[in-house]
Amino acid sequence: MPVIATASLSKRYPRVTALDELTVEVGSGVTGLVGANGAGKSTLLKILLGLIAPTAGSAIVLGHDVVTGGEAVRALVGYMPEHDCLPPDVSATEFAVHLAQMSGLPATAARERAADVLRHVGLDEARYRPMGGYSTGMKQRVKLAQALVHDPKLVLLDEPTNGLDPAGRDEMLTLVRRIGTEFGIPVLITSHLLGELEHVCDHIVILDGGRLLRSESKAALTGETGVLAVEVRDLSGRDRLAAALERAGARARPDGPLILVEITGEETFDLVRDAVADLGLGLVRIEPHRHRLEEVFSV
Amino acid sequence: MSDQQFGPQQRAGVIHDIGYRNYDGPRLGRFSIWQALVVSSLRHAYGLGRSGKSKVMPILLLAVMVVPVAIIVGIETALKFDKPPLTPVQYISFLQAVIALYLASQAPQLFSCDLRYRSIVLYLARPLRRTDYALAKLTALVFALMILIGLPLVILYAGALLAKFDFTDMSKEFLSGIVAALLLSILLAAIGGLISAATPRRGFAVAAIIAVLIVSFTAVVTTTAILNPEAGDPGTSARYANLGSPFTLVEVLQSFILRGGGAWKPTTSQGLVFAGVYVLLVAVCVWGVNARYAKVARG
Numbered sequence: 001m002p003v004i005a006t007a008s009l010s011k012r013y014p015r016v017t018a019l020d021e022l023t024v025e026v027g028s029g030v031t032g033l034v035g036a037n038g039a040g041k042s043t044l045l046k047i048l049l050g051l052i053a054p055t056a057g058s059a060i061v062l063g064h065d066v067v068t069g070g071e072a073v074r075a076l077v078g079y080m081p082e083h084d085c086l087p088p089d090v091s092a093t094e095f096a097v098h099l100a101q102m103s104g105l106p107a108t109a110a111r112e113r114a115a116d117v118l119r120h121v122g123l124d125e126a127r128y129r130p131m132g133g134y135s136t137g138m139k140q141r142v143k144l145a146q147a148l149v150h151d152p153k154l155v156l157l158d159e160p161t162n163g164l165d166p167a168g169r170d171e172m173l174t175l176v177r178r179i180g181t182e183f184g185i186p187v188l189i190t191s192h193l194l195g196e197l198e199h200v201c202d203h204i205v206i207l208d209g210g211r212l213l214r215s216e217s218k219a220a221l222t223g224e225t226g227v228l229a230v231e232v233r234d235l236s237g238r239d240r241l242a243a244a245l246e247r248a249g250a251r252a253r254p255d256g257p258l259i260l261v262e263i264t265g266e267e268t269f270d271l272v273r274d275a276v277a278d279l280g281l282g283l284v285r286i287e288p289h290r291h292r293l294e295e296v297f298s299v
Numbered sequence: 300m301s302d303q304q305f306g307p308q309q310r311a312g313v314i315h316d317i318g319y320r321n322y323d324g325p326r327l328g329r330f331s332i333w334q335a336l337v338v339s340s341l342r343h344a345y346g347l348g349r350s351g352k353s354k355v356m357p358i359l360l361l362a363v364m365v366v367p368v369a370i371i372v373g374i375e376t377a378l379k380f381d382k383p384p385l386t387p388v389q390y391i392s393f394l395q396a397v398i399a400l401y402l403a404s405q406a407p408q409l410f411s412c413d414l415r416y417r418s419i420v421l422y423l424a425r426p427l428r429r430t431d432y433a434l435a436k437l438t439a440l441v442f443a444l445m446i447l448i449g450l451p452l453v454i455l456y457a458g459a460l461l462a463k464f465d466f467t468d469m470s471k472e473f474l475s476g477i478v479a480a481l482l483l484s485i486l487l488a489a490i491g492g493l494i495s496a497a498t499p500r501r502g503f504a505v506a507a508i509i510a511v512l513i514v515s516f517t518a519v520v521t522t523t524a525i526l527n528p529e530a531g532d533p534g535t536s537a538r539y540a541n542l543g544s545p546f547t548l549v550e551v552l553q554s555f556i557l558r559g560g561g562a563w564k565p566t567t568s569q570g571l572v573f574a575g576v577y578v579l580l581v582a583v584c585v586w587g588v589n590a591r592y593a594k595v596a597r598g
């Protein structure tokens with residue numbers, strides 16, 4: 001059974017159609033929901049939580065209809081909104097404990113879970129300080145922690161990388177990946193950057209103007225291309241290797257620090273290995289080359 | 300056996316990263332969550348669980364309410380009066396400015412913080428419905444006001460019994476006081492809640508609450524004085540003028556319900572009008588608070 005299933009889901013506002021006949025399924029693991037500003041990502045998340053009612057169509061989350069079973073859905077789902085939502089004068093610990101109770105955990109369990117979850121998101125010493133003094137990165141971590149504090153069966157994360165610097169973004173995405181794999185909680189994460197979700201998602205859903213553009217597993221999106229990427233230790237080595245491969249009859253071309261070699265069969269791997277050995281080069285890596293998602297779609 | 304031998308040592312020696320733990324314990328239902336929200340909001344209304352600064356105002360105002368009764372009790376037991384210098388209902392009326400200040404300082408805290416910082420979204424993404432949320436805040440404010448007004452009344456009653464005033468009379472007066480306190484707490488909580496929920500700007504809410512309470516009371520006093528220049532039993536129109544302020548409205552309604560305790564006794568039809576206006580006012584305010592949260596939930 002899918003974690004989320006929508007059927008012809010639509011949301012119309014007087015002047016815009018935020019979601020248009022959306023039929024999509026989301027399973028376990030990490031699913032990326034990608035679309036430009038105004039594509040309808042946040043609207044979809046709010047409908048899935050039962051916070052706003054769809055104009056037409058239906059959505060089932062964890063076996064509950066979101067219109068009639070919103071309360072049951074909200075007890076099982078963790079939600080991280082895209083905007084700021086933290087009061088400045090309470091500490092992260094107090095806030096997480098309180099919200100755990102608001103999800104139905106008894107007081108003692110709420111305290112234990114809050115401590116656990118704040119540790120998992122990497123908020124250690126600062127958690128007793130008022131949140132008003134937190135950096136954007138720390139605030140995003142608290143927002144993530146409150147979405148996990150009641151051990152949800154699904155988390156909906158609305159642009160968790162918003163406002164983070166590259167390092168912070170990588171840390172956040174690593175955390176999201178861990179939630180989907182190690183913690184075993186299905187994740188639906190939104191972003192307007194396809195490239196950013198490429199490494200962490202098992203499945204990608206692309207929205208465009210409220211319509212479903214594509215919904216595919218990442219393997220299908222990034223399928224192997226029949227090209228081998230080889231990297232050797234220095235640039236002159238790169239050119240010598242490319243020339244040697246050409247002489248041996250393979251199609252090869254330099255691409256940045258890499259050499260891309262067309263795979264014609266098992267023998268391509270032997271050929272590359274022998275050429276590298278003959279030239280006495282230091283091999284950095286050799287792997288099947290994948291298209292980046294950005295090359296597959298131009299959103 | 301071997302477990303018992305080195306188990307504890309191992310535990311003391313190394314800190315293990317125990318990984319993500321699932322929560323299998325009980326999950327409380329909507330009513331228990333609602334109760335938890337009432338309790339935490341009530342604590343916040345007296346600055347408990349908040350910064351030291353937030354405790355100053357409510358504790359100070361509670362002291363201002365309690366200290367005069369303590370003095371009255373001291374004097375009446377020492378000097379052996381024939382009857383207490385002050386009835387509970389009169390006491391409420393004397394200290395209405397303090398009650399108004401408390402409402403103005405705490406209602407915005409309870410009702411507009413979650414709107415201003417948008418933490419309301421995190422509540423609405425959990426099992427409580429927005430009506431539950433609004434009613435929990437209102438209930439907490441009613442309890443908070445009951446503590447503020449009821450505590451001095453209890454001391455006054457205890458002092459009156461110590462001073463050996465007539466038990467039946469004192470009990471009747473105490474009952475009148477408590478009924479008036481309850482009616483007043485409910486009405487003030489509803490009015491203060493509506494004004495605070497209407498604006499996320501705290502300063503604006505504080506000013507508006509003080510203005511509404513003081514202007515309405517002054518208007519009632521002035522109108523009564525004009526309509527009823529000679530002190531004594533007021534005429535019909537002067538009586539209805541008391542509808543104009545929460546404090547006078549509640550005083551009349553209380554004397555109607557308990558047939559005594561106020562300055563004059565309303566007729567049955569007058570009493571019903573006061574009761575009707577009271578119920579209508581509370582209903583409109585509660586509906587308004589709820590409608591306001593509905594708007595926020597959609598946005």
Ligand SMILES: Nc1ncnc2c1ncn2[C@@H]1O[C@H](COP(=O)(O)OP(=O)(O)OP(=O)(O)O)[C@@H](O)[C@H]1O
Nearest residue numbers: 013016018036037038039040041042043044192598
């Ligand atoms: N309450 C509302 N009233 C009217 N229009 C709305 C409302 N909420 C959203 N919309 C519109 O619906 C469309 C989808 O909005 P939504 O917030 O879902 O987009 P999004 O994909 O989350 O965009 P972003 O990347 O900017 O967060 C937008 O055109 C937006 O203006």
Ligand SMILES: [Mg+2]
Nearest residue numbers: 041042043082
């Ligand atoms: Mg959005």
